[in-house]
Amino acid sequence: MNGIVGRHGVARAVASVWCYDFDLCPRGAKVLLLTEGGIAILGHVNADTRGFIAWAPLPDRNREKEAEIARSKGVAFL
Numbered sequence: 001m002n003g004i005v006g007r008h009g010v011a012r013a014v015a016s017v018w019c020y021d022f023d024l025c026p027r028g029a030k031v032l033l034l035t036e037g038g039i040a041i042l043g044h045v046n047a048d049t050r051g052f053i054a055w056a057p058l059p060d061r062n063r064e065k066e067a068e069i070a071r072s073k074g075v076a077f078l
Contacts, residue, residue, distance in 0.1 A: 018054035025055045032056040 018034055025031060025045045033043045034054040045055060070076065 016056055016059065018056050020054045022049075022052075022055065030058060032058060 019025065022045060027046055028044055030042055030044060032055060033041050033045070033052045034056075035041065036051055036053055042058075043049075043052075045052075
């Protein structure tokens with residue numbers, strides 16, 4: 001594979017790992033959550049959050065690059 005896509009066809013972030021310590025998770029912020037069933041979802045963590053084994057911050061966005069791509073395609077972009 002090309003280093004980003006693993007042997008099971010899953011794209012993997014090079015610099016991102018799951019954090020298993022929920023004391024470090026910012027409360028109320030949108031994060032990736034890994035369910036007990038192994039499914040990643042977007043969500044928020046609070047004192048009552050249950051059913052997850054890990055969390056990870058969201059990847060950064062390059063808004064300037066996104067705007068450049070949108071201009072080159074002639075589309076509006078957030």
